[in-house]
Amino acid sequence: MNTWSRRQLLGSTLLAGAGGLANLTVPFVRALAGGSPGGGDWSADFAASLASRPMLLGWKSPRADRLAGTARIEGRLPAELRGTLYRNGPAVHERFGLRYRHWFDGDGMVQAFRFDGAALTHRGRVMHTPKLARELAAGRRLYPGLGTPVPRAAPVRGPDDLNSANISVLDHHGELLALWEGGSASVLDRETLAWRGFKSWGEGLEGVPFTAHPKVEPDGTLWAFGISLIPAMRLVLYQIARDGSLVKARVVDAGPLGMVHDFVVTERHLVIVIPPLVFEPEAVGGGVLLDALAWRPALGSRVLVVAKDDFDDRRWYQLPAGFGFHHGNGWEETSGVLRFDHCVADDATLVSERFRYIMRGELRAAAPERYTRFTLYPDGRSDVEATPEWAEFPRVAPAVVGKRNRYVYTLGESDDGGEVPLRRVERRDLERGTLDGFDFGPGVIPEEHVFVPRRNAAAEDDGWLVGTFLDYARGVSGVTVFDPRRIGEGPIARAWLDYPLPLGFHGHFSPA
Ligand SMILES: [Fe+2]
Secondary structure (H helix, E strand, C coil), X not given: CCCCCHHHHHHHHHHHCHHXXXXXXXXXXXXXXXXXXXXXXXXXXXXXXXXXXXXXXXXXXXXXXXXXXXCEEEECCCCCCEEEEEEECEEECEECCEECCCHHHCEEEEEEEEEECCCEEEEEXXXXXXXXXXXXXXXXXXXXXXXXXXXXXXXCCCHHHHCCCCCEEEEECCEEEEECCCCCCEEECCCCCCEEEECCCCCCCCCCCXXXXXXXXXXXXXXXXXXXXXXXXXXXXXXXXXXXXXXXXXXXXXXXXECCCXXXXXXXXXXXXXXXXXXXXXXXXXXXXXXXXXXXXXXXXXXXXXXXXXXXXXXXXXXXXXXXXCCCCEEECCCCCEEEEEEEECCCHHHHHHHHHXXXXXXCCCCCCEEEEEEECCCCCEEEEEEEEEEEEEECCHHHCCCCCCEEEEEEECCCCCXXXXXXXXXXXXXXXXXXXXXXXXXXEEEEEEEEECCCCCCCCCEEEEEEEEECCCCEEEEEEECHHHHHHCCCEEEECCCCCCCCCEEEEEEC
């Protein structure tokens, strides 16, 4: 709190003050509350589609709110690989007879895969946030989602009334957090994965949105942002020290905002790409927030570059319109040139079409995200180099966050154009321009793989690549471990659970 000024505090109160938020939210919430889940029976439609298209198992709720098991190991787990892979994602898609109508709406479930050098155990637990706790007490859904109208919705007093804690996991200064992006992060019990409470980074920041993609630099410094849409569109920036204390936070007017999911840190800057998917509250249709996110390509994608040491030092770049969720990494050269990557599509149909209608078992086409590299020059010019390759869930070694990286790990396109678009785990070598990968084959959906460095790693790629998969042909989930230098040879170990898990989003490996 050492640089927290009264002016900044007032700025954040605009976002977090209960009175202001409640008053200004009323018309919007009334619009949401007026919705009703017309348009057919999504539960029945999904069940019918699942019977003929088993890949939809990834969008089915888990069989219980708590799961535990021991995996069967194929190959050999590295003896040095000890710790826990935590993952999160929307899981409970259907409850009280209501099926959610967007992938992003399900209640979060945190999974913990514990490696002890020989065996692997799993625990999973649904996040009983205040939202879900109130719904369980009422015996019905009370709160609308991004794409789901709920009849007779309860009053929304602030963003955390809608918080499903369902996107990612962060382990920082001994605290395990489940991350959402529309409101607070949540503190979890490390052993039981029980939901313990909302995290506040400082006075006046209660309930202020906190991204699901904070960046932790090698020295432990944590950078984050948040996007608030109601009562006003605002961008919040955070700097948090290695010891978990807030160094500074700032509310910034960044013009039209909507869905901004990830960002980039470099040695001296934060880089935030703002796609032209913008919130237009008057467009809330049928009580669904998703319908108020309008695609306005004429705005282009705007890039905000903020100095880390002074959040008031900001400059803008203009890029062609595009929509993407994730960045792998970024860095800056001594000349001040900024370089970063982005998995970016021509439009936002992944969000507005694909991830909505899959919830009723319908696979709609969407613009693919291509692995793309960006360069921003100090004189305001920029370069965009798109590759033809569809890529998602980019990750880099923790040691190179914000620094020049050679390798990026992604999911990529299958070799045969099967029904699962992203079936390969891949490594890009940015220096050589090569791409190695392993195709999991038909019947399997690989998920994000994270790089886990060996203790005292001697090189950027000295470690393992660890992630999950859903084998929908067998109806079970599992974990794979790759040698990043030999991905093409396939996993060095696979661990099989005897039950399926819903597809999740992001993970974090905490060493033992
Ligand atoms: Fe994400």
